[in-house]
Amino acid sequence: MKEKLLEIVETEVLGWPGVWKKRDEDAPGGIGVTGYRYGKPQIGHVHDDGHADFSFPKEVRDELIEAGRAIPHPAFPNSRTVASHRIRSAEDVPRAIELFRMNYERIKSVVERKERTG
Numbered sequence: 001m002k003e004k005l006l007e008i009v010e011t012e013v014l015g016w017p018g019v020w021k022k023r024d025e026d027a028p029g030g031i032g033v034t035g036y037r038y039g040k041p042q043i044g045h046v047h048d049d050g051h052a053d054f055s056f057p058k059e060v061r062d063e064l065i066e067a068g069r070a071i072p073h074p075a076f077p078n079s080r081t082v083a084s085h086r087i088r089s090a091e092d093v094p095r096a097i098e099l100f101r102m103n104y105e106r107i108k109s110v111v112e113r114k115e116r117t118g
Contacts, residue, residue, distance in 0.1 A: 002050050005087050009046065010034065013100050018108065019043070036100065039111045043103040050087040052096050054103050057081065070099060 013036050024033045035045035044054040061083045064070040070083035085096050
């Protein structure tokens with residue numbers, strides 16, 4: 001079941017222009033990780049156990065957690081930038097996609113601005 005949920009997230013995220021994935025089988029804790037990137041920057045990654053991590057500016061991260069749209073990183077709850085989301089059921093998938101999309105739009109904008117200004 002979890003694999004199907006992660007496949008749904010992956011299919012959506014890889015459908016966005018410029019997004020590609022990188023698989024890391026040797027992630028800390030022995031849990032494989034699939035990272036999704038726009039250019040070089042990572043927009044987020046998903047651990048095989050179904051928890052997704054996203055790096056946001058501190059203010060955005062704090063707002064997402066305060067609003068209940070994300071949780072602090074399970075292993076690093078005091079991180080100033082990392083927010084997480086657990087994908088356990090079909091109801092969790094839209095929120096995960098929403099967080100990926102937020103970071104995609106943010107990072108895409110930064111990358112495109114850098115490309116324009118050289």
